[in-house]
Amino acid sequence: MGRREREAVARAARLYEAARSLADDHDRAVEAARAALQPIQDATVEQALDAIPVARLQDATGGRLRLGSVDKSGLHTVRQVLDAGPYRLRQVPGVGQRTADQIVAAARQLSAAVHETAAVHIDVDHPEPRTTALVQALHVLVEAGPEARRAVDTAAALSKRLGPLLADARPAAGRLSMLVAGQAKKARALEAVEEIRTLVAEAEQAGTPEALAQASVDLLRGTSADLAAWVDFELRSAEYYGLLAEISGRAPDPAAAEGFLPDGIAERVRDQQLDDSRLRVSLRGYQAFGARFALAQRRVILGDEMGLGKTVQAMAALTHLAAAGQSRFMVVCPASVLVNWTREIEARTSLHVTPLHGPDRHDAFAYWKGRGGVAVTTFDALRGFPVPGGGEIGMLVVDEAHAVKNPRTLRSQAVAQWAGHCERVLFMTGTPMENRVAEFRNLVRLLDETVAERIGDQAGVPGSVAFRRAVAPVYLRRNQVDVLAELPALQQTDEWEEPSAADEEAYREAVWSGNFMAMRRAAYARPEKSAKLVRLREIVHEAGENGLKVVVFSNFRDVLGVVRDALDTGPRTGGPVVGPLTGSVPPERRQGLVDAFTAVSGPAVLLAQIQAAGVGLNLQAASVVIICEPQIKPTVEQQAVARAHRMGQVRPVRVHRLLAPGGVDEQMVEMLRRKARLFDRYARRSAVAEATPDAVDVSDTEMARQIVAAEQSRLGCGSGPTGDADSSEGVDGRTSPA
Structure with missing residues (x-):
């Protein structure tokens, strides 16, 4: 020796x-x-x-x-x-x-x-010695x-x-x-x-x-001052609660965390290794499983409910592939969240990120091709880039993938071309199916033709259990209630406000003209006498008195303008008013408005067009949500609420839906309930097998026509002109087909 x-x-x-x-x-x-x-x-x-x-x-x-x-x-x-x-x-x-x-x-x-x-x-708003001691102890580990x-x-x-x-x-x-x-x-x-x-x-x-x-050394630093620990908890509460779940032994039910997948698929996913060395954040168990699912199954839809961290699961899959030698990845997303994706990749991974947007996007594309890393672009911009060769892209990630459910659109065709040349594809959407099973099948077809054939028009006949089994090779969904025990309460209240005489007059005029969109916003047409505005100001006032932030959603830009004027002319107990955040606001400025709203110390109000802010942006700073009118799709409201009630939220969230009885609001609420049942039956886990699928859901255009006709009959307006019954206002503020 x-x-x-x-x-x-x-x-x-x-x-x-x-x-x-x-x-x-x-x-x-x-x-x-x-x-x-x-x-x-x-x-x-x-x-x-x-x-x-x-x-x-x-x-x-x-x-x-x-x-x-x-x-x-x-x-x-x-x-x-x-x-x-x-x-x-x-x-x-x-x-x-x-x-x-x-x-x-x-x-x-x-x-x-x-x-x-x-x-x-x-309770972040009422710290006491015991919770302070816990936050300080967790702070060391975080x-x-x-x-x-x-x-x-x-x-x-x-x-x-x-x-x-x-x-x-x-x-x-x-x-x-x-x-x-x-x-x-x-x-x-x-x-x-x-x-x-x-x-x-x-x-x-x-x-x-x-x-x-x-x-x-890091673990032996000792506890920080209580104020510093509380501030950090509010900023990174998701990480604290993740640790808390591990320490308490109260991890979510394993079957729920694995999306109730069949045993064979779940076992294959568990066996998939996950190298997180290039990830700068810790994953929860269900998030690590989601990343493994994307890696093991290769071409999948991650359909987790809003707020469960689909973005970090995608980044975990990308960093694993990067550690294994892959050098180029493409993320496609709505323009409104391009900045957020870029920030998240920079902050949470060691991967290089290149946004491909704006007039210099082709130069940026050439740079990315040479440099490698993650390219982030929009659906529209993707159409202008050459389709990659086989094996050139480590993974294609498509955020808000329900945007490509219609195969006839140019954006869907562009995504289909890219997906066809990529071995690994990850679609991300909390709402994979807004109206009918056929739309979900269209998404699946872009990933796996064989699985798509299994879910034909009659796939729902055996019930939702059979449906989920059929799509299990490509589809993983977990719900908040199953995996996030720490989420604060979500309280939803329908605020039925009796219309004023002025509201009734404006509504009757809209019905007479057959203008569906005017009917939907008639409650704000006479601001000085609007019953909904009175209640909205009361809610904002109460929230301001309690130091809470409010986000106000409407489909219509002119309604947001009316709300802003009403809040500006009243007592400023609700704090500063930020926005409106609309479809006409450039994507790079949308995150800036959210940051300004979040940075306000104390109460504040963010005005936001629901389809512009209800996708991709994180609004955990808000604990009060006001929805000015019912939306045509139930998922639009669900997405908007989930922007506030999501992982990282530390306060209970109260949602107020402003409704007027006896008219378009009441009819829409009932139709929305019927639409929501389809989504719950097929996209969520359900223990109840239905005899037949709900395959008779009317389109948005037909719904508008039915409501206009019913209201004209109820109010004795005759058939009247058809007006804009078959149109809706898009996120860019223009009127576009529904």
């Missing part, structure tokens, strides 16, 4: 000790967070048990218990029963030893269920970042490999040890030294000793 071997063993011992030390440092940081969480978790469970009436214990015993006397004795809730215990229960008339034991056992069963499901919500997490994983793998090798190599530590060791031990010691030398050389070349040391 020479000096070279002893030095190799000594270096390995130091590396092993560094790995063990990092593991200990991480364990201490996690235990500190768990200790801070425990009293909050206990209080949450106690509060939940206090809200469960004692009668619910019947459910746990199949209705065998008689609990009337227990309730009359003053034990009204499950928590009170647990606090009382069997001795106190035996004092209740008619309750013997056996019954008391059964009651306590049932209460404990319910308590265990609550412990499994109760989620801790951190600040250490994904690099520390990767270092901890590396440390665990090193410890597992080096521990046995160092034990086997122990005789080689000295000449005497080698002399007294048997022949077999000597041979094994020399083999272990060689393995150690290779392992240590690889670790040193990868910079592992420095990474372990830096991670330990």
